[in-house]
Amino acid sequence: MGVSFKVDERSEFTIVSFTLDQSIEPTDLALCNPPEVKPTKGVVLSGRGPVWLFCFLTHFYHPTVWVATYDPRLGGAVVVESHCKVYVVGQIVQVKEES
Numbered sequence: 001m002g003v004s005f006k007v008d009e010r011s012e013f014t015i016v017s018f019t020l021d022q023s024i025e026p027t028d029l030a031l032c033n034p035p036e037v038k039p040t041k042g043v044v045l046s047g048r049g050p051v052w053l054f055c056f057l058t059h060f061y062h063p064t065v066w067v068a069t070y071d072p073r074l075g076g077a078v079v080v081e082s083h084c085k086v087y088v089v090g091q092i093v094q095v096k097e098e099s
Contacts, residue, residue, distance in 0.1 A: 002028060003053070005035050014038065015070075015095065016057070018047035029056050039064045042087060044077040044095060046070035068093050 002022040008015040014037040034057060037043055043061045045054060045068070054069060058081060061067050066087040068077035076092040087093065 007035050013042035015044045034060050042066040044068050
């Protein structure tokens with residue numbers, strides 16, 4: 001389909017990173033197969049792609065506790081959807097490199 005995924009499991013959340021192997025079109029979403037994650041944790045989406053791909057992935061991961069999108073300018077991920085009181089929409093979750 002043109003999208004590759006990588007999963008990085010952390011204690012509080014799972015980072016789902018993606019890269020585009022080629023240009024994609026909106027019709028390619030029907031073929032998109034994001035990786036499964038533990039729904040009891042949050043998900044941080046990271047990658048460079050069209051807004052509609054982020055929207056698709058946010059919807060796909062909606063059953064998880066919360067979903068955030070990584071913004072390197074902020075040094076963290078912005079919570080865009082949440083089912084808990086600990087992580088609220090608009091909150092920035094720090095995402096540090098693990099050694």
